[in-house]
Amino acid sequence: MRILLILAILILGLAALTVWRAARNEAQARIDTPPLGEIIEVEGHDVHALVKGSGPDLVLIHGSSGNIRDFTHSLVDQLTDRYRVIVLDRPGLGYSEAVNPKGDTIFEQAAILQKAAAQLGADKPIVVGQSYGGTVALAWSADHPDALSALVTLAAPAEPWDTPLAGLYEINSNPWLSWAVLPVISAWVPNSHVQNVLTEVFAPQPVPEGYLSHFGRMTLSRGSQKATALQRKRFLDEVRALKPRYGQITVPTEVLHGDADDTVNIDLHTPSLLNAIDGAQLTTLPGIGHMPQHVAQEAVLDAIDRAATRAALR
Structure with missing residues (x-):
């Protein structure tokens, strides 16, 4: 009995x-990585928004x-000379x-972000989304077709897949298991592990110098982990629901994808967009992985400029 008591106290x-x-x-x-912009209230919810530059609106x-x-x-500061850039935390x-x-x-994310952009004066912005954010941008385009001028997707999932949900997302989306696991991750995961994860995400390119210190550890907070897990748990069903609606997207669309992307495969995820969206243009990035906004910035900037030109904004 005494051993059990000691064990309980230790636990x-x-x-x-x-x-x-x-x-x-x-x-x-929060101290190391404070808000970079302003917190605005949109339909009773806080949205973090950074607005920089001047020119056509770009989200x-x-x-x-x-x-x-x-x-x-690094990307935002390369756009502010010719766009009014609005960056939003999902x-x-x-x-x-x-x-x-x-x-x-x-x-739901597309709706609140669209309203946030409109509240900031961007009624018909160019919308750019990377990875999961690219799928949110596709949902924005399908659900709010009159609330954007052009669309640019970067390594965006667009086709249903057959791989199972990662185990950590299963755990962190479970109301009971997450209660025990989320604090452990937030408390004990070292920066070295975060760096290793980033190395996998950026592969085959290296992680840009200074990225980890700039990006910080907000993503390891219990709230961020839980939100990500809940979003990812529902993601596949949402892509299945969205795919039949790609043909409703009528704005100029630029699709960028690296052919070395092991996270979102180009051969699986781009054909649906190109076949369904009238005039969608694909830029294949040879040897580029999942993070073109960092490692293929010239191509990304060119695609945004093309989208603006096609939308008669430049």
């Missing part, structure tokens, strides 16, 4: 330490597990509030 102590450490790490992450939507700092590392991530506690669908 409770470790749990308390883990929760305390998770809260401390999250507080430090950037980041990928899974990310926040606006992915784009602000719901539940960065400093934006989740809209749906059960997991924000791509359609």
